[in-house]
């Protein structure tokens with residue numbers, strides 16, 4: 001980025017820019033003609049996801065930085081973004097159980113660092129990536145859950161993502177910093193790796209394309225609300241302009257069991273091995289789905305991509321990524 005901006009709008013800063021959702025968001029913002037600054041410490045992210053943005057270079061600047069680094073404030077001061085999408089996080093649930101201090105350090109202190117930089121530099125809106133994993137097990141009759149649902153978190157990851165939400169409210173109260181939180185269901189799509197949340201789609205696709213055995217944990221009847229990354233990115237774009245002070249659930253309201261997912265992907269990839277069944281994962285939620293009517297009402301957001309076409313796009317990307 002060359003100091004002089006081609007467009008009147010202030011730039012947009014994305015933390016976690018080299019990650020799965022963050023990189024899709026960066027590419028979308030650039031397609032919309034925005035100037036974008038990407039921040040990522042590359043702890044799990046991959047610059048390859050940002051290759052088209054880095055090649056062009058005129059509207060995109062990448063800074064390899066930990067959001068907890070004191071240099072973040074100077075970076076925000078230098079670029080003066082109008083909006084910060086805060087997606088950088090420790091997203092590995094099992095790692096959060098093994099090392100809850102590290103998890104809280106990144107997810108709580110990292111979020112506070114972003115909010116501090118935002119309020120000091122007059123950022124107009126922070127959009128925060130929250131997680132349905134922050135909430136415990138809903139009763140089947142409560143599904144799909146809406147924004148009033150709030151069972152205690154089952155993991156330190158859930159707890160840290162949730163604590164960060166309170167800081168959004170505190171910064172709104174103390175400094176008038178406007179923020180919107182998007183509580184995401186299980187996101188899937190291009191650029192997703194096998195680590196982190198919602199990785200079952202990426203794991204099955206990776207194993208099936210490699211002809212390797214797949215393991216289903218438990219009986220496979222556990223279900224998830226699988227939402228396509230492009231739809232999620234659309235919600236971030238919408239939340240940059242609407243919904244200040246609100247929290248929205250983002251998902252399809254539909255439940256797909258792990259067994260169903262396995263069958264659809266096996267069919268699409270021509271995979272013929274039978275899955276093996278391993279022990280159920282301790283602490284895993286049995287069923288999950290979210291009611292996104294509030295996001296539809298206030299943000300005009302709808303999940304537009306069917307599971308079939310989202311999986312086809314994900315598979316096409318995975319095939320290309322394997323052949324590179």
Ligand SMILES: NC(=O)c1ccc[n+]([C@@H]2O[C@H](COP(=O)([O-])OP(=O)(O)OC[C@H]3O[C@@H](n4cnc5c(N)ncnc54)[C@H](O)[C@@H]3O)[C@@H](O)[C@H]2O)c1
Nearest residue numbers: 016019020021041043044045066067088089129131187198
């Ligand atoms: N993938 C999902 O299904 C899902 C569901 C709910 C919420 N979320 C949330 O969405 C956000 C993005 O998740 P994702 O799936 O893209 O994960 P991801 O791991 O692909 O992306 C996170 C990115 O943050 C970076 N990062 C981690 N710690 C950092 C730090 N201290 N400073 C700077 N960068 C750092 C990583 O390198 C990575 O690129 C996270 O906040 C996550 O909690 C994801």
